[in-house]
Amino acid sequence: MAKILVSGGTGYIGSHTVVELLEEGMEVVIVDDLSNSERKVLDGITSITGIEPHFEEVDLKDRKATYGVFEKYPDINAIIHFAAFKAVGESVQKPLVYYENNLLSLIHMLEAMKHFNIDNMVFSSSCTVYGEPDVLPVSENAPLKKANSPYGNTKQICEDILQDTINSTEGLGVISLRYFNPIGAHPTASIGELPIGVPNNLVPFITQTAAGLRESLSVFGDDYNTPDGSAIRDYINVVDLAKAHVKAIRRLLDQKQLSAFEVFNLGTGRGLSVFEIIHAFEKSTGQKLNYKIVDRREGDIEKVYADTSYANDELGWKAEKGIEETLQSAWKWEMNIQSKH
Numbered sequence: 001m002a003k004i005l006v007s008g009g010t011g012y013i014g015s016h017t018v019v020e021l022l023e024e025g026m027e028v029v030i031v032d033d034l035s036n037s038e039r040k041v042l043d044g045i046t047s048i049t050g051i052e053p054h055f056e057e058v059d060l061k062d063r064k065a066t067y068g069v070f071e072k073y074p075d076i077n078a079i080i081h082f083a084a085f086k087a088v089g090e091s092v093q094k095p096l097v098y099y100e101n102n103l104l105s106l107i108h109m110l111e112a113m114k115h116f117n118i119d120n121m122v123f124s125s126s127c128t129v130y131g132e133p134d135v136l137p138v139s140e141n142a143p144l145k146k147a148n149s150p151y152g153n154t155k156q157i158c159e160d161i162l163q164d165t166i167n168s169t170e171g172l173g174v175i176s177l178r179y180f181n182p183i184g185a186h187p188t189a190s191i192g193e194l195p196i197g198v199p200n201n202l203v204p205f206i207t208q209t210a211a212g213l214r215e216s217l218s219v220f221g222d223d224y225n226t227p228d229g230s231a232i233r234d235y236i237n238v239v240d241l242a243k244a245h246v247k248a249i250r251r252l253l254d255q256k257q258l259s260a261f262e263v264f265n266l267g268t269g270r271g272l273s274v275f276e277i278i279h280a281f282e283k284s285t286g287q288k289l290n291y292k293i294v295d296r297r298e299g300d301i302e303k304v305y306a307d308t309s310y311a312n313d314e315l316g317w318k319a320e321k322g323i324e325e326t327l328q329s330a331w332k333w334e335m336n337i338q339s340k341h
C-alpha cells in the first residue's frame, strides 16, 4: 500500500485530497502546523472515510522537526506538498513572511526527500503564474508573466527550485499542478473551506453574504472587456481537483520516471464571469444575493481559463462536476458551519 505524506493536509484542498487518497486505499501521513487550519478537520476526514489519517503537527520551516517526521515514518513513497501561505493581499503587506514560509517549507521537503531517498513529489502551483495570458485558453506552454504579488512570485520561484533540483538529482520526479480557482466543498459537507476573517475569494464571500454574515457582495468591476463586463475565471470543484492528485501520484509511482518535471493545468476549461457565478448560485440554491458593483480590485486580471487538454490526455483527468452542483456544495458547507455557531 502506498504511503503518502501530505503537507498542508488539514487545509482546504489538502483535506479533500486526503479523503480521495484514503478512499483509493492509500495510507496518509498529514503534516500541518495548523497555521491556517484546525485539528477538527481530521474528524471530518474520518467521518467521511472511516479512516483516521496519521497527523503530525509540525512547522516545515523547522528543518529538524521536518526530518523527525521522516524518521518516524521511514517508508513514505511520495509527497504532496500543499503547505504554503496563500493570501495574495497579505503577501503584499508581509512579503518576507511569504517568502520565508513558502520557500523554506519546499526547500526542507526537498532536502528531506534527498536524505531519506524519496523520489516523488506533487506540488501545488497556481494559474497565477500566467498573469494575464496573451492567448486563451491558456496552456502549460504559455510564457510566465512577472508575478503581481509576492505570493505569486513564491509559486514561480518554487517551480524554478523544483526544476533546478530535478536537473541535479537523478531519479527525482515532480508533478506541478497549476490550479485555477478551486471552489465548493465535499458533498457530505463534512469538510470545506474555512476562511479566517473576511473572505478575499468570491465564493466564500457569496455564501457568507447569503447566510447573512455580510451585508452585500461587492462585484469588483463591470467594465471589463467581457460579454457582461465582469471578470472571467475558471472555477474548479475542489473534489475534482483532489482526484487529480490521486492521478498524479499514480503516474509518479507507476512510471518510475527518471528526472522529470511535469506541469499540468487543473481547471474546467470553461470561463465564467462574476455575474454568471452570482446567477448560478441564486438558481441552484434558491437564495437571493445582495450585491453591488464597485471599482475594479487592484491587481485583478480580466480573464483566464485553462486549456485542459494536456491534463485530459496525459494525466487521464477531467473535471466532472457542473457549476450548480459545485455552488450547492459550497452553500451546504456554509449552512453546516453556521449551524455550529
Ligand code: NAD
Residues within 6 Å of the ligand: 007, 008, 009, 010, 011, 012, 013, 014, 031, 032, 033, 034, 035, 036, 037, 058, 059, 060, 061, 081, 082, 083, 084, 085, 086, 101, 105, 124, 125, 126, 127, 179, 180, 181, 182
Ligand atoms: P490552506 O491554507 O487551506 O491550506 C494550506 C495548509 O498548509 C494549512 O492547513 C496551513 O496550516 C498549512 N501550512 C502553511 N504553512 C505551513 C508550514 N510552514 N508548515 C506546516 N503547515 C503549513 O490553502 P489551500 O487553499 O488548501 O491551498 C493549498 C495549496 O494550494 C497552497 O500551496 C496554495 O498556494 C495552493 N493554491 C491554492 C489555491 C486556492 O485558491 N485555494 C489556488 C492555487 C494554488
Ligand code: WQD
Residues within 6 Å of the ligand: 086, 088, 125, 126, 127, 128, 180, 181, 182, 200, 201, 202, 203, 205, 217, 218, 219, 220, 221, 231, 232, 233, 274, 297, 300
Ligand atoms: C474571483 C473573481 C474578482 C471577491 C485568487 C488568487 C490566485 C489563486 C486563486 C492561489 C475575480 C471577483 C472576488 C469579491 C468579486 N489562488 N470578486 N468580489 O483573484 O481569481 O484568484 O485565488 O493561487 O492566485 O489571486 O480569485 O476568488 O478572489 O476572485 O467581484 O468579493 O471574483 O474580482 O474576478 P482570483 P477570487
